[in-house]
Amino acid sequence: METDKILAVVGQQLHWSEQQGAAVRMLFDGMVAIKTEMAEDKEEMKMMVQEVRDSVTLIDAECDLMQQAVRLKSIELTKHRFKDSDMKFNEMVGRYRRMIWSKLKENFSVAKYSHLRRIDFEDAIEFVKNFQPEDYI
Structure with a gap:
């Protein structure tokens, strides 16, 4: 019976570790997606700024x-x-x-x-x- 308790505790710990791992994986994937989106937005912003610079005429x-x-x-x-x-x-x-x-x-x-x-x-x-x-x- 002692072994059953130990296995139950270890099983519970393993379950929590898997849940934490899944949560960390989701957080990581979300951060990668945000970084990618920000890089794309930055490039788009650079292009827009260049378009404005190219179109502004003499004062x-x-x-x-x-x-x-x-x-x-x-x-x-x-x-x-x-x-x-x-x-x-x-x-x-x-x-x-x-x-x-x-x-x-x-x-x-x-x-x-x-x-x-x-x-x-x-x-x-x-x-x-x-x-x-x-x-x-």
Whole structure:
């Protein structure tokens, strides 16, 4: 009879251990599922943030800076080729300005310079600063 009691106690302990193991397994499986779901959500969030970054266009201050850069570059290009007193000076400034705007929009695939994406702003400024009409002739 002593053996029966011991077997009963051990059997009960084994039953509890199996229940605890099953509970731990369910907890573990749930944690793995949560981790997987969070990783997928994180990737989706990254893609959404990138889409927003890619679609945000220049703010007013950046548009002003872009206009200023084009204005300065067109005057610089004209000064290298004409004297300030030359009657064609203002006409040539306008031509260079239109050419810079045209090539800038073409290069960045936008209809209007204000549609430039903010992430392209620095590259667009560099494009204007390094613009040489001879590159497009």
